[in-house]
Amino acid sequence: LLNIMIIDTRGTIDKKSCSECRCNHFINLPKNFYNDTFGVDGKPLSPNYKGGLFCCKDELQCKLKKGFEAPRRKLAIRYKITWVDWDQHQIPVRFYILDATDRVKKIGSLVIHDCQAEYTIPPSNAGIKHSPPHTQKANIPIEKGGYLIYSTAHMHTGAVNGTIYGQDGRVLCTSKPTYGKGEEPGNKKGYVVGMSTCYPEPGSIKIKDGEIVTMESRYKSGYRTGVMGHMYIYLVDRLPENIYRPTQV
Numbered sequence: 001l002l003n004i005m006i007i008d009t010r011g012t013i014d015k016k017s018c019s020e021c022r023c024n025h026f027i028n029l030p031k032n033f034y035n036d037t038f039g040v041d042g043k044p045l046s047p048n049y050k051g052g053l054f055c056c057k058d059e060l061q062c063k064l065k066k067g068f069e070a071p072r073r074k075l076a077i078r079y080k081i082t083w084v085d086w087d088q089h090q091i092p093v094r095f096y097i098l099d100a101t102d103r104v105k106k107i108g109s110l111v112i113h114d115c116q117a118e119y120t121i122p123p124s125n126a127g128i129k130h131s132p133p134h135t136q137k138a139n140i141p142i143e144k145g146g147y148l149i150y151s152t153a154h155m156h157t158g159a160v161n162g163t164i165y166g167q168d169g170r171v172l173c174t175s176k177p178t179y180g181k182g183e184e185p186g187n188k189k190g191y192v193v194g195m196s197t198c199y200p201e202p203g204s205i206k207i208k209d210g211e212i213v214t215m216e217s218r219y220k221s222g223y224r225t226g227v228m229g230h231m232y233i234y235l236v237d238r239l240p241e242n243i244y245r246p247t248q249v
């Protein structure tokens with residue numbers, strides 16, 4: 001699966017509002033938008049929904065500077081798929097996305113995940129120097145644990161770090177953003193252009209079956225909509241005898 005979202009911010013009056021999908025920043029939201037759009041919970045969006053995924057729908061257009069007309073651009077994506085032939089020594093990974101907005105409920109032994117996918121950071125503390133980052137966290141039981149092989153966070157601009165902790169408080173992985181410094185693609189000033197990854201020494205970090213892992217997502221304080229705090233983790237049940245380390249992923 002290749003999931004790509006493209007937001008064209010050329011000529012917009014406010015790139016930040018546009019890329020955070022602030023609803024009131026779009027000029028062509030349908031009239032009954034709030035009644036006709038269903039949120040993650042399957043219910044019509046609340047009028048308190050100020051921005052995020054649902055306001056960045058296809059064909060919606062951010063407010064543009066007067067008279068601005070973007071030249072049409074054709075974009076294409078090129079990708080390469082490589083593979084190795086299956087052999088008995090390969091060990092499958094189990095892949096989870098831990099979401100800092102998950103409102104986990106337990107009914108008896110049944111665990112119900114209720115991920116919001118995105119959240120809003122309230123404007124409190126905005127502009128106050130050295131105000132601490134905003135933290136969003138969730139305690140998530142990992143039904144089937146394993147050795148941690150790889151982990152990285154998915155976060156947006158404003159991210160400070162994303163961290164997962166084991167039930168005993170040990171840090172399993174911290175992923176930190178890299179901010180762009182220039183103008184060229186992949187290095188745009190002020191935007192998150194990468195998140196660091198964790199490749200623990202295989203066997204060194206184990207999540208037990210049923211262990212409650214805490215996902216913590218930190219952003220610089222200040223109003224932001226549509227932010228995300230996801231951690232991708234790959235787990236394996238057993239370790240290979242001769243550890244094969246890919247040099248490139």
Ligand SMILES: *[C@@H]1O[C@H](CO)[C@@H](O)[C@H](O)[C@H]1NC(C)=O
Nearest residue numbers: 030031032033034035036044
């Ligand atoms: C949305 O639905 C509510 C309740 O049915 C109604 O009162 C309101 O006028 C509707 N809003 C729009 C913009 O259609």
Ligand SMILES: *[C@@H]1O[C@H](CO)[C@@H](O)[C@H](O)[C@H]1NC(C)=O
Nearest residue numbers: 133160161162163171174218
């Ligand atoms: C994440 O950021 C917070 C706030 O700056 C900092 O206190 C914390 O040490 C960072 N976590 C890690 C594991 O680096």
